[in-house]
Amino acid sequence: MSKSTLYADTPILHVSLSDKSIRREPLPPDLYRQYLGGRGLGVKLLFDNLAPGTDALSPANLLVFAVGPSTATSVPTAGRFVVITKSPTTGTIFDSHAGGYFGAQLRRAGFAAVVLHGKSDTPVYLWINDDQVEIRDASKIWGKDTYATTDAILEETDSKAQVACIGPAGENLGLMAAIMTDKHRAAGRGGVGAVMGSKNLKAIVARGTGEVGAHDPERLKTAVERSRRLIKKNAVTNKSLPVYGTPVLLSVANELGMLPTNNFQEGTFNDAEGVSGEKLLERFSAGTYHCHGCPIGCGRVSQIQGRKVGGPEYESIWALGPQCGINDLEWIAIANDRCNLLGMDTISVGSTIGAAMELVEKGKLDAPLKFGDTTGVLDIIDDMAHMRGIGAEMSEGSKRLAERYGAPELAMQVKGLEIPAYDPRGAQGHALGYATSNRGGCHLRSYLIGPEVLGSPVLVDRDRPDGKADLVMLYQDLSAAMDCMVVCRFTNFAWTADDYAEMLSAGTGFELSGHDLLRIGERVYNLERLFNLREGFTAKDDTLPPRFFKPLPEGGSRNRVVHLDEMLSEYYKLRGWDKEGRPTKDTLKKLDIPVS
Amino acid sequence: MDLTVEKLAKMIDHTVLKPETTKAKIKQLCDEATIYDFAAVCINPVHAEYAAELLKDTSVKVCVVVGFPLGATTPEVKACETTNVVGAGAHEVDMVINVGALRDENYDLVTRDIESVIGASGDAHVKVILETGYLKDDQKVKACLICKEAGADFVKTSTGFGPMGATPHDVRLMRETVGPLMGVKAAGGIRSFKDAIRLIDAGADRLGTSAGVAIVEDFRWVQYSDSWMAPDKPCWTCPSRMANMAKQPKEVYTWYKERCLTCPDKEHNVFND
Known part of the structure; x- marks a missing residue:
């Protein structure tokens, strides 16, 4: 069979699950040049085609699986995929990413994106076997967990295919339902699994055998060799992450008093050593996991109770551990595996359990939950996935849960999405990143932990609010651009914007500088902002829970509060937004975004 | 100065001085120095000949350390070592000063020590490592003056094996002492382009670091934000913060710490930043 080898010539696959029609549309050249692919492509499709106010769990919502112009090329880490949709959890535009091998298969099958209508x-699943696309009955696998689903579908299709699927949480429309691939890699956040469940779509299976080409193979080879050399020279990508995985961060965060403990009531966990990356390596390590084309290999494989399980990664250890006051690393690994099995976002699951524990502690909620006590928590996680009892209430996330019990301030969230594993009081720029994230409480829109904590590329004073708006904007735009290429965030430790641009230029023939690439990221970020404004979000939503404006009592970040107002006004100014956080006409014109 | 990636690279001595260094590592060091066009590779004497061979058709210099890292051998041994490494192809010699003699105020011996190396160095440039972490400011000034008088080409802060690395404070003091015509090399603990720029701003015209590749690569970020160079807490780069009782003579350590008492920035001297 013949296949287009360049991304620009790769079609978008539109699948209507209502009438089972399938059509291919070319990738619009303007869309490609302005938004590249991946996240940008999905955001543009959602912005143009989704009516404001659409119920995220209604058939009208769109669910986009996208890859990027670098996917399945020789560019390191470029085997990922991104899911873009309107989130039922936050009500915002949402992009959720996963590693593994699915993205590369989808690209090799010849598609830039799959849009599900x-x-x-x-119940059905979608089987993409190169250019043969088929909607298949999934009634026999509906109800199965993600591991059984993956095994059953691979048996029905092709053992060399890759599966992205939901588990019971997604089927039951739980707002922290993830889409899982390769059993333990997750497009975890924002309830994207619930959107899939709302469409009665159990899985997408992809098998691709096509070749993926490059515009200038020799130039790409040179650029890739350089990028791999930089990864090998960088201490984070060549030492810390390969040896300890992301859990290496736990001791660092704890030392700086930024490891949220007992639902962010403290920033230091007394038993941090027992749940650290070092301890995970020493007690449970059974190997490492590399996603497609990744020379870093941050993924963990642990030996728990006689079997190998994926993870746990840093955020999962924190959410199911210190956030809930839990210090049993083996239990954390089991709970993490349970979340993967059920198809749930470990960050939101753990953070919501922590919020529930504090609600109990404060006498607001009567439930068998207590900080530091694992008793019954695995059952609660099962109940969250299956919508049973208090689990059903908790499956809606900490914001709705805390509001329901009259203490909204106890939900550690932004725009309805639980904040991850860094107390924002310990890093001012990272705090601004949480508050202004287009998808809610997220550490990956602008990972200022790099410069503020890890000293990458240089250490900046984590306590200073001035200058942080500038860095947050830079990281948000760069991250958006990386998400349009669909490469792993960790490459950012080793590569500058110029390196991404060079690989992209060589691969596509679309000549870009680092500044051009950042401009694309800025365009995506502004279009997402417009989407959210259209949905009714305002500047008032660019905030943090009140807890973060009161000082931590002790630890490495004691006496610190977030200076948000000061940073936010500077941020709006730099972004070219008005005081209400709306992009001005001049800004939109500068970014070639049509002004309505 | 209008610093570019290329200019920054040409100020770096790409350095590997660890005892376990293999030939493969030296090959990698020289390859990187060639790719990035660093000023020199800085290596131990045992690798001088090999590095000189690898770099013979490049503009990268071979810099070899002498009397390293303690500086506690005799002038004759340092001279012999210098003759040997220059014969092996070294273009530059980084010698360690006799720190004990300096602290004893035995300036004749210190001078003779330096002159013996200069005398054996032929056309090679000589840099004198003061190992500032063992010295108080008046001793650093005295050492600089002796080096200048003896005809050394550079003064250099540290070996990287002593109690303290390069600080802007020391570089500034050294530059003020030796004037604009003599070289000042900062070495020890230079890990990022921010460290590098601070030391260059303080007066360094050469940087010794094993992180040269990362520094040059990361320097490309400078074009994307001015905020990287926003002021940090002043204690972060102050030698008094780095003072270490376990590694320094008591009176030197005490001298550093007493500076904190009268420092206008002393409220920043907390240890959770």
């Missing part, structure tokens, strides 16, 4: 009347 409507809703099937019965």
Whole structure:
């Protein structure tokens, strides 16, 4: 069979689950040049085609699986995929990413993206076998967990295919439902699994055998060799992450008093050593996991109770551990595995359990939950996935749970998404990143932990609010651009914007500088902002829970508060937004975003 | 100065001085120095000949350390070592000063020590490592003056094996002492382009670091934000913060710490930043 080898010539696959129609549309050249692919492509499709106010769990919502112009090329880490949709959890535009091998298969099958429309009347899965696309009955696997689903579908299709699927949490429309691939890699955040479940779509399976080409193979080879050399020269990508995985961060965060403990009531966990990356390596390590084309290999494989399980990664250890006052690393690994099995976002699950524990502690909620006590927590996680009892209430996330019990201030969230594993009081720029993230409480829109904590590329004073708006904007734009290429965030430790641009230029023939690439990221970020404004979000939503404006009592970040107002006004100014956080006409014109 | 990636690279001595260094590591060091066009590779004497061979057709110099890292051998041994490494192809010699003699105020011996190396160095440039972490400011000034008088080409802060690395404070003091015509090399603990720029701003015209590649690569970020160079807490780069009782003579350590008492920035001297 013949296949287009360049991304620009790769079609978008539109699948209507309502009438089972399938059509291919070319990638619009303007869309490609302005938004590249991946996150940008999905955001543009959502912005142009989704009516404001659409119920995220209704058939009208769109669910986009996208890869990027670097996917399945020789560019390191470029085997990922991104899911873009309107989130039922936050009500915002949302992009959720996963590693593994699915993205590379989808690209090799010859597609830039799959756009899912409507809703099937019965459970189905989508089988993409190169250019043969088929909607298949999934009634026999509906109800199965993600591991059994993956095994059953691979048996039905092709053992060399890759599966992205939901588990019971997604089927039951839980707002922290993830889409899982390769069993333990997750497009975890924002309830994207619930959107999939709302369409009665159990899985997408992809098998691709096509070649993926490059515009200038020799130039790309040179650029890739350089990028791999930089990864090998960088202490984070060549030592810390390969040896300890992301859990290496736990001791660092704890030392700086930024390891949220007992639902962010403290920033230091007394038993941090027992749940650290070092301890995970010493007690449970059974190997490492590399996603497609990744020379870093940050993924962990642990030997727990006689079997190998994926993870746990740093955020999961924190959420199911210190956030809940839990110090049993083996239990944390089991709970993490349970979340993967059920198809749930470990960050939101753990953070919501922590919030529930504090609600109990404060006498607001009567439930068998207590900080530091694992008793019954695995059952609660099962109940969250299956919508049973208090689990059903908790499955809606900490914001709705805390509001329901009259203490909204106890939910550690932004725009309805639980904040991850860094107390923002310990890093001012990272705090601004949380508050202004287009998808809610997220550490990956602008990972200022790099410069503020890890000293990458240089250490900046984590306590200073001035200058942080500038860095947050830079990181947000760069991250958006990386998400349009669909490469791993960790490459950012070793590469500058120029390196991404060079690989992209060589691969596509679309000549870009680092500044051009950042401009694309800025365009994506502004379009997402417009989407959210259209949905009714305002500057008032660019905030943090009140807890972060009161000082931590002790630890490495004691007496610190977030200086948000000061940073936010500077941020709006730099972004070219008005005081209400709306992009001005001049800004939109500068970014070639049509002004309505 | 209008610093570019290329200019920054040409100020770096790409350095590997660890005892376990293999030939493969030297090959990698020289390859990187060639790719990035660093000023020199800085290596131990045992690798001088090999590095000189690898770099013979490049503009990268071979810099070899002498009397390293303690500086506690005799002038004759340092001279012999210098003759040997220059014969092996060294273009530059980084010698360690006799720190004990300096602290004893035995300036004749210190001078003779330096002159013996200069005398054996032929056309090679000589840099004198003061190992500032063992010295108080008046001793650093005295050492600089002796080096200048003896005809050394550079004064250099540290070996990287002593109690303290390069600080802007020391570089500034050294530059003020030796004037604009003599070289000042900062070495020890230079890990990022921010460290590098601070030391260059303080007066360094050469940097010794094993992180040269990362520094040059990361320097490309400078074009994307001015905020990287926003002021940090003043204690972060102050030698008094780095003072270490376990590694320094008591009176030197005490001298550093007493400076904190009268420092206008002393409220920043907390240890959770």
